[in-house]
Amino acid sequence: MSQIDGILEKLEGTSVYDVLVNMEKAYQRIAGEQGEWYEKTKFTCPSGCGECCVNFEPDLFECEALYMSAWLLENQPETALQVAGGTFPFEREKACQFYNPESDYHCSIYGGRPYICRLFGACSSYSKTGRKIWKPCRFYPSAALAEHKPPLEHRQYSAEETADMLGAVPPAMSDIMQGALSFIPDSECTALIRDILPATIKKLMWLIKMNGNDNPNGTPNAPLAA
Numbered sequence: 001m002s003q004i005d006g007i008l009e010k011l012e013g014t015s016v017y018d019v020l021v022n023m024e025k026a027y028q029r030i031a032g033e034q035g036e037w038y039e040k041t042k043f044t045c046p047s048g049c050g051e052c053c054v055n056f057e058p059d060l061f062e063c064e065a066l067y068m069s070a071w072l073l074e075n076q077p078e079t080a081l082q083v084a085g086g087t088f089p090f091e092r093e094k095a096c097q098f099y100n101p102e103s104d105y106h107c108s109i110y111g112g113r114p115y116i117c118r119l120f121g122a123c124s125s126y127s128k129t130g131r132k133i134w135k136p137c138r139f140y141p142s143a144a145l146a147e148h149k150p151p152l153e154h155r156q157y158s159a160e161e162t163a164d165m166l167g168a169v170p171p172a173m174s175d176i177m178q179g180a181l182s183f184i185p186d187s188e189c190t191a192l193i194r195d196i197l198p199a200t201i202k203k204l205m206w207l208i209k210m211n212g213n214d215n216p217n218g219t220p221n222a223p224l225a226a
Contacts, residue, residue: 003111007070010208016066023067026176027118033171034122040168043148045121050106051139052120053099059190064114065200068193071112073204079108084201088194097194115177123173124159132159132172 002008002024011017038044060068072080079089088097089108098109107113124134135156136145145152150165159169 004067004070004074007074007204007208011070011204011211014207014211016204016207019063019066020070023063026115027067030115030118030171030176033176034118037122037168037170041166043166045137046141046144048104048106049139050099052137053096053106053117055094057094057096057192057194058114058116059192060114060196061184061188061190062196062200063184065191065193065196066204068109068112068114068197069201069204071109072201075111076109080201084198084205086198097197119173119176122170123176124162124170125173127156132169133157134159134162134170 004020004024008017008020011020069080072083082089090097090100092099096107098107100106100108107117121137121140124132127133133156136152136154138154140154142154145154152165157165162169
């Protein structure tokens with residue numbers, strides 16, 4: 001089920017419609033592969049953790065920023081307007097501008113979060129020798145790892161060890177990124193959320209206006225200039 005149906009309808013036929021559709025498919029693929037990992041292993045982040053967000057602000061490719069913008073316009077139009085005007089809901093110097101320290105769930109735009117946030121804590125990687133490996137998140141409490149059956153440590157596990165101890169191996173970040181981002185030119189650069197998102201939201205609002213519907217999910221009829 002799409003989380004940006006309304007915005008997609010208003011952008012059909014524009015230059016970003018296909019980008020948004022491809023992004024949603026990529027995110028659904030990540031959720032599907034990680035869902036299998038969670039279902040088989042029951043190994044999830046500790047409830048209310050959010051330590052990976054405390055001093056981290058993701059940098060985005062334009063396609064990620066476009067999806068985040070569409071998600072905000074669809075699900076949090078008032079916040080989208082604030083961000084388009086240069087004001088973020090949780091302005092912090094060294095952390096994500098959407099990190100809510102007062103919420104147990106922390107991420108205030110969970111459905112619109114970028115690739116790295118979706119992959120962190122539930123993916124594997126490849127060693128220098130090309131073998132798949134997995135390591136528990138560095139923020140995962142050591143005591144909780146020790147209580148796991150069988151006990152786990154903050155160390156690198158081979159795919160064979162991981163499968164033997166947990167029953168499955170999470171998807172590799174590089175495999176997912178390579179498939180999901182294959183349409184992005186190698187020359188394209190990324191930018192921090194605070195630097196790219198205001199302009200991207202305004203771009204979508206302008207496209208919606210030019211496409212004949214200037215009222216995306218209840219936002220004002222006169223969007224900011226692109």
